[in-house]
Structures are given as C-alpha cells and as structure tokens.
Amino acid sequence: MKKVPTGVVGLDRMFSGGFPENSAIIVAGGPGSGKTILSIQFLMRGVMDGEDGIFLSLGESKERIQRNIETFGWDLNQITFINPVEHTPRREPGPRLDAVLGTGSQKKELVTETDVIINLPSVTRLISSALKPSTRRIALDSLSTLKMFYGDEVKKRRMLFRLMEFLIESGCTCLLTSETTEDTPSLENYISDGVLKMHTFIESGRKRRAIEIQKMRGTGFDEDMRPLKITNSGIEVYNEELFTEGPTT
Ligand SMILES: Nc1ncnc2c1ncn2[C@@H]1O[C@H](COP(=O)(O)OP(=O)(O)OP(=O)(O)O)[C@@H](O)[C@H]1O
Numbered sequence: 001m002k003k004v005p006t007g008v009v010g011l012d013r014m015f016s017g018g019f020p021e022n023s024a025i026i027v028a029g030g031p032g033s034g035k036t037i038l039s040i041q042f043l044m045r046g047v048m049d050g051e052d053g054i055f056l057s058l059g060e061s062k063e064r065i066q067r068n069i070e071t072f073g074w075d076l077n078q079i080t081f082i083n084p085v086e087h088t089p090r091r092e093p094g095p096r097l098d099a100v101l102g103t104g105s106q107k108k109e110l111v112t113e114t115d116v117i118i119n120l121p122s123v124t125r126l127i128s129s130a131l132k133p134s135t136r137r138i139a140l141d142s143l144s145t146l147k148m149f150y151g152d153e154v155k156k157r158r159m160l161f162r163l164m165e166f167l168i169e170s171g172c173t174c175l176l177t178s179e180t181t182e183d184t185p186s187l188e189n190y191i192s193d194g195v196l197k198m199h200t201f202i203e204s205g206r207k208r209r210a211i212e213i214q215k216m217r218g219t220g221f222d223e224d225m226r227p228l229k230i231t232n233s234g235i236e237v238y239n240e241e242l243f244t245e246g247p248t249t
Pocket residue numbers: 029030031032033034035036037038068071072179230231232
C-alpha cells in the first residue's frame with residue numbers, strides 16, 4: 001500500500017510511512033485541538049512535492065485562517081482554498097432553509113447560484129470544479145458543519161456514504177475534520193477509512209496535547225497515544241514518548 005507523507009514526521013512514523021494513499025480520514029477533536037492546523041500542514045506537505053491541495057472551509061474565512069497559520073510560514077495561495085459561504089452572494093432575505101436542505105424535487109429546482117447552499121451536491125460540485133490533474137490531497141473543514149444541514153440520521157448517513165464514495169473516486173487522500181470530544185463515536189468514524197483523535201488535557205494547570213489513531217483500515221499503526229505540540233513550525237508528534245497522564249516535569 002502506497003503511503004502519503006502527512007506533513008508531521010512523528011505522525012508518519014505512527015502510520016509506518018504516512019496516510020494510506022486515496023483514503024478518507026476523520027480528524028476528530030475538540031475546539032483548539034489542532035484540527036485545522038493539521039489539515040493545512042497536510043496540504044502544505046503536498047505542495048513540497050508539487051501536488052495541489054484543496055481546502056474546503058465550511059466556516060472560517062481564508063483571511064482568518066491565513067492569520068492563524070502565519071507563524072508557521074504557510075501561504076494559503078499555494079493551495080486551492082474554497083469557502084462556499086464567503087463567496088456566494090446572498091439572495092434576499094438570506095438562504096432558503098428548504099433549498100439548503102434540498103427537500104423535494106420542485107424545491108431543488110428553485111435553487112440558483114445565488115443561494116447559500118451547503119449540502120452534498122454543492123460541496124461535490126465545488127470540489128469537482130477545483131480538481132486539477134495535480135490535485136492529490138483534499139481537506140474538508142468541517143464535516144460537522146456539513147452534517148448540520150442534514151436533519152435526520154438517515155439523511156446524514158446517506159450523505160456521509162456518498163461523500164466518502166465521492167472523495168475516494170477523486171483518487172485523492174482526504175482529511176475531514178469532526179468537532180467531537182465525546183466518547184460515543186460519530187457516524188463518520190464508522191464510515192471513514194481512518195480516525196485520528198486530537199486530544200487536549202489540562203493537568204496541574206498546564207495544557208497538554210496528544211494524538212491517537214483510533215482506526216486505519218488496511219494497515220498496521222501505532223496504537224498508543226503520543227504527545228503532540230504546536231510549535232512555530234506547526235504540529236509535532238513525539239513518537240518516542242508515550243503520552244502518560246500526570247504532570248510533566
Ligand atoms: N504558533 C503557535 N504556537 C503554539 N500554538 C499555537 C500556535 N498557533 C496556534 N496554536 C494553537 O492552536 C490552536 C488552534 O488550532 P486549530 O485552529 O487547528 O484548532 P481546531 O481544532 O481547528 O479548533 P476549532 O474546532 O475551534 O476549529 C490554538 O488554540 C492554539 O492553542
């Protein structure tokens with residue numbers, strides 16, 4: 001199985017070389033756990049090899065993300081950045097909820113380019129039109145936002161299956177962020193090829209971070225939780241050390 005460098009040396013080691021090529025991996029974690037940084041670091045690693053990467057933001061604007069990654073020396077202009085909310089002009093008085101949710105066939109016909117549409121067809125259309133022959137990596141931030149537009153569990157499940165299918169068919173290696181901290185795994189954790197969990201802990205008043213591979217189909221991996229730091233060069237994973245609870249010295 002071909003492996004794709006993740007952008008984090010310590011994480012490559014955890015995966016015995018990198019993410020399995022052409023897989024869809026969930027990056028799950030709480031607020032500020034480093035999901036967005038990891039996704040961009042992954043795309044930037046591809047840029048080093050002349051690959052194009054697509055970052056589909058369903059939340060933060062390009063300017064805001066650029067500000068947050070400035071210290072790492074990364075430039076979002078080196079990748080294809082898409083934000084459907086930011087770049088779609090709103091039709092008065094705002095998005096039609098029924099159109100957004102895509103219920104009913106006649107309602108779908110009312111949907112025009114001027115609506116703010118966040119659903120599977122709009123996401124796949126945006127990605128498809130941004131795909132180039134050199135595109136090898138895709139990051140979607142966040143899957144949780146996309147899921148919010150799907151009311152019931154059946155629709156959510158169907159959307160997730162189709163999304164994963166679409167991403168795999170693109171031939172790219174894909175990261176999807178998921179805003180979760182709870183122990184009950186979300187649906188996407190079952191459907192995806194792999195799940196990376198980003199943890200944060202406060203111990204004796206100090207913030208500590210760790211990363212764990214919960215699952216990865218088709219390859220062996222490091223099952224232990226490893227300490228992670230966000231430094232001025234991005235995310236670093238220390239895979240010689242085990243993450244142990246208790247205050248560090
Ligand atoms: N230069 C830096 N040095 C150390 N830590 C940093 C640096 N830049 C950002 N951070 C840390 O990274 C965190 C933000 O990471 P990121 O935006 O990737 O989190 P996230 O998981 O995407 O959060 P959210 O769910 O809110 O989107 C900040 O809260 C901060 O603690």
